[in-house]
Amino acid sequence: xxxxxxxxxxxxxxxxxxxxxxxxxxxxxxxxxxxxxxxxxxxxxxxxxxxxxxxxxxxxxxxxxxxxxxxxxxxxxxxxxxxxxxxxxxxxxxxxxxxxxxxxxxxxxxxxxxxxxxxxxxxxxxxxxxxxxxxxxxxxxxxxxxxxxxxxxxxxxxxxxxxxxxxxxxxxxxxxxxxxxxxxxxxxxxxxxxxxxxxxxxxxxxxxxxxxxxxxxxxxxxxxxxxxxxxxxxxxxxxxxxxxxxxxxxxxxxxxxxxxxxxxxxxxxxxxxxxxxxxxxxxxxxxxxxxxxxxxxxxxxxxxxxxxxxxxxxxxxxxxxxxxxxxxxxxxxxxxxxxxxxxxxxxxxxxxxxxxxxx
Amino acid sequence: xxxxxxxxxxxxxxxxxxxxxxxxxxxxxxxxxxxxxxxxxxxxxxxxxxxxxxxxxxxxxxxxxxxxxxxxxxxxxxxxxxxxxxxxxxxxxxxxxxxxxxxxxxxxxxxxxxxxxxxxxxxxxxxxxxxxxxxxxxxxxxxxxxxxxxxxxxxxxxxxxxxxxxxxxxxxxxxxxxxxxxxxxxxxxxxxxxxxxxxxxxxxxxxxxxxxxxxxxxxxxxxxxxxxxxxxxxxxxxxxxxxxxxxxxxxxxxxxxxxxxxxxxxxxxxxxxxxxxxxxxxxxx
Amino acid sequence: xxxxxxxxxxxxxxxxxxxxxxxxxxxxxxxxxxxxxxxxxxxxxxxxxxxxxxxxxxxxxxxxxxxxxxxxxxxxxxxxxxxxxxxxxxxxxxxxxxxxxxxxxxxxxxxxxxxxxxxxxxxxxxxxxxxxxxxxxxxxxxxxxxxxxxxxxxxxxxxxxxxxxxxxxxxxxxxxxxxxxxxxxxxxxxxxxxxxxxxxxxxxxxxxxxxxxxxxxxxxxxxxxxxxxxxxxxxxxxxxxxxxxxxxxxxxxxxxxx
Numbered sequence: 002x003x004x005x006x007x008x009x010x011x012x013x014x015x016x017x018x019x020x021x022x023x024x025x026x027x028x029x030x031x032x033x034x035x036x037x038x039x040x041x042x043x044x045x046x047x048x049x050x051x052x053x054x055x056x057x058x059x060x061x062x063x064x065x066x067x068x069x070x071x072x073x074x075x076x077x078x079x080x081x082x083x084x085x086x087x088x089x090x091x092x093x094x095x096x097x098x099x100x101x102x103x104x105x106x107x108x109x110x111x112x113x114x115x116x117x118x119x120x121x122x123x124x125x126x127x128x129x130x131x132x133x134x135x136x137x138x139x140x141x142x143x144x145x146x147x148x149x150x151x152x153x154x155x156x157x158x159x160x161x162x163x164x165x166x167x168x169x170x171x172x173x174x175x176x177x178x179x180x181x182x183x184x185x186x187x188x189x190x191x192x193x194x195x196x197x198x199x200x201x202x203x204x205x206x207x208x209x210x211x212x213x214x215x216x217x218x219x220x221x222x223x224x225x226x227x228x229x230x231x232x233x234x235x236x237x238x239x240x241x242x243x244x245x246x247x248x249x250x251x252x253x254x255x256x257x258x259x260x261x262x263x264x265x266x267x268x269x270x271x272x273x274x275x276x277x278x279x280x281x282x283x284x285x286x287x288x289x290x291x292x293x294x295x296x297x298x299x300x301x302x303x304x305x306x307x308x309x310x311x312x313x314x315x316x317x318x319x320x321x322x323x324x325x326x327x328x329x330x331x332x333x334x335x336x337x338x339x340x341x342x343x344x345x346x347x348x349x350x351x352x353x354x355x356x357x358x359x360x
Numbered sequence: 361x362x363x364x365x366x367x368x369x370x371x372x373x374x375x376x377x378x379x380x381x382x383x384x385x386x387x388x389x390x391x392x393x394x395x396x397x398x399x400x401x402x403x404x405x406x407x408x409x410x411x412x413x414x415x416x417x418x419x420x421x422x423x424x425x426x427x428x429x430x431x432x433x434x435x436x437x438x439x440x441x442x443x444x445x446x447x448x449x450x451x452x453x454x455x456x457x458x459x460x461x462x463x464x465x466x467x468x469x470x471x472x473x474x475x476x477x478x479x480x481x482x483x484x485x486x487x488x489x490x491x492x493x494x495x496x497x498x499x500x501x502x503x504x505x506x507x508x509x510x511x512x513x514x515x516x517x518x519x520x521x522x523x524x525x526x527x528x529x530x531x532x533x534x535x536x537x538x539x540x541x542x543x544x545x546x547x548x549x550x551x552x553x554x555x556x557x558x559x560x561x562x563x564x565x566x567x568x569x570x571x572x573x574x575x576x577x578x579x580x581x582x583x584x585x586x587x588x589x590x591x592x593x594x595x596x597x598x599x600x601x602x603x604x605x606x607x608x609x610x611x612x613x614x615x616x617x618x619x620x621x622x623x624x625x626x627x628x629x630x631x632x633x634x635x636x637x638x639x640x641x642x643x644x645x
Numbered sequence: 646x647x648x649x650x651x652x653x654x655x656x657x658x659x660x661x662x663x664x665x666x667x668x669x670x671x672x673x674x675x676x677x678x679x680x681x682x683x684x685x686x687x688x689x690x691x692x693x694x695x696x697x698x699x700x701x702x703x704x705x706x707x708x709x710x711x712x713x714x715x716x717x718x719x720x721x722x723x724x725x726x727x728x729x730x731x732x733x734x735x736x737x738x739x740x741x742x743x744x745x746x747x748x749x750x751x752x753x754x755x756x757x758x759x760x761x762x763x764x765x766x767x768x769x770x771x772x773x774x775x776x777x778x779x780x781x782x783x784x785x786x787x788x789x790x791x792x793x794x795x796x797x798x799x800x801x802x803x804x805x806x807x808x809x810x811x812x813x814x815x816x817x818x819x820x821x822x823x824x825x826x827x828x829x830x831x832x833x834x835x836x837x838x839x840x841x842x843x844x845x846x847x848x849x850x851x852x853x854x855x856x857x858x859x860x861x862x863x864x865x866x867x868x869x870x871x872x873x874x875x876x877x878x879x880x881x882x883x884x885x886x887x888x889x890x891x892x893x894x895x896x897x898x899x900x901x902x903x
Contacts, residue, residue: 010435010436010437010439010440011435011440011444013437014437014440014441078401078405081401082401082402082403084401085400085401085402086366086367086368086371086373088373182398182400182401183398184396184398185396185397185398185399185571185572186571187396188498188499189499314496314497314498314499318498323401323405323406324406324569326405326406327405327406327407327408327410327569328406328407328486328569329407330405330407330408331405331406331407331408331486334407334408334430334437334438334467335430335431335436335437335438336431336468336547337431337612337627338431338432338468338469338531338547338548338549338610338612338627339468339530339531339532339547339549341549341597341610341611341612341613341627342530342531342549342550342551342595343530343531344597344613345530345595345596345597346528346530346595349526349595350524350525350526350528353524353525353526
């Protein structure tokens, strides 16, 4: 029989891509999604893609969501690959979340506090009943009632605790933080690197890890000191000017978890902080990040580290979904060559085993 | 195909290429040692050759001729995709012929045709750490490499022989480079290991997701680990290629029907094609 | 004992916070000598062993090891590579818990063979023959050479750890409560085995134990520790039969009473 080696990989790929384009668009009788629609009406998807794609651009994130057919990990990947090609002009000053134009701010540790509790646009307290009215196209909802703008200060809860000396102070440093998009991780990784990795880490992975710390895998006694979401200014000092100028505004969600700490030989009992900060409105991610940040501090706080969420290498090497999805999915690439070696090896070992059994 | 306007030659910007070339120089200076580098996100997924692509992108020039293989073949999907990527972002000449290529990027094979001086073989590496199945902590494996503390690897080989009668590693078979560093040759079949030893071409290894680069300079000794009384034996299917008749090349097994019928063909498509052409020429003469 | 000491320590001090774990401790051990460090829990004896073997750095003082060529090496300043090399050649460490000294996922033969391979043995047949001989020597059925240690009893695990440590014929072995976690009947058998091996191989041993009986059986010399200080030292029989320090008297009396 005549065997002809498989050929035509190139043509097959082109055909597959053509099919993908067709499926992406779906039924042409249905109107095409615009980027504005995705940006406006799928805004949390856009936020998540910006966070995990670590690139703040709502338009590009919306494009990525559209191109990825709603697959948010694929969309984050597209955005990351684009981000790689962008020139780097400089680093912004640290954003001041204390000066945030707050749309949401809640604390679980104080019933009331300066600035008050501001619920903002939240799913909390909604009944999770499918709203069939949304299935029918209708009029936009009436605008939500607005309170007169108050210029009350909103001090951060951890600051209130710190005034009493109850909050462990964070090490202050003007040293330039590491950059894990430029330098590979080295262990032990300092906190700034850990927070960077967590900020772009996969929401699902961090959620499960944070959850595990609540279930006894790790030593967590967390309270939500404060969650705040809103707009902060981004400032840059251009070298030719020498003073900061505002270059724009971004939406971020910040979570500060307050954890009891029993104290050590050198430290009195006090509260310690777990910190989460993500692009956009990403409360679940910010909370999970804060839980995991705190458990990763076990070494510096002299706590016994036995749980997965306390293992730096385990958490940081596995939280990036672009890395993870690539490596998991690479298993579908051809492995004929290795498998052939395995076949020969298994046959050889079986032959040995059979021979021994026969003797 | 969308436009590539706005992208630099070979995709990466020149500063990134320089950073990678610095890592490559260090890797060449310390054969088999894994050099961390600032691996970038690439438009192809991690695990699909991002390390190899970054290495190729930082060494390729307009005069280079590139060959890309996966499983030894030029026309497997991933090889096609990477070759097209470089044709698109670097506009370089590509070839399927081993002897014509100045740079060969590979996944899982070393070409059968011996490489010569001046050629560069770029391996795509999924897990650069040869010890990772025995010791998952990178902090610990780094220390083991620093101290050349490789007893653990030999324990694994010992255990294989005790249990199976021989070393049960058929691919990604660990090697000692220049008598100093234990190195993962990437998942090439153990059959290919001897080709690495004192190879006239430069061998570069890129692991994108793990952010490591390593190298074997030309003519460097590369030894597969073994025992004196259980020497390393490269294995291949005991058959001849159904297309070119080779009894020396590494073979893929092809299942031809559902009654157990199978034939074997060369995994290196270029080698096989050359041999078939030579046979036709001989027949015509 | 006219030669120079194998290991010599002087002025060792170490504090954990406010607690002095070692307070100006000095000692020396000569080739072929068994020295026991006794004291109750928290007396600093395990800390001393960790400092002497280079695992812990003292706040003050130094430890010197004399290699087979007679060179005096500063244990805490020789660098990690040299220390690790020492740990798999001239030295051995027997842990109280065999899990700390064995690879539980590796067969008994592999455990014994690891040190041989780490120093360059590359002949499978001879490594295996040596492992078999050592299993026999520590009274483990050689038929179990391919079994995992987790299928062994506690006493067998401890004997396997000893075989694994002694296979490369170290000159100096650190033992941390080697009979600690075992039943009394098993302890006696293990002590006999250790005594025979030490005599056969001419090993120097630094033994940490809170078991006075074990110390009497194995040790030539005894150091009694309390609150990080050596309160008394001397030949084993002298110290135990005629204790000078009141703490030693208490320690000996408590054993007799028990």
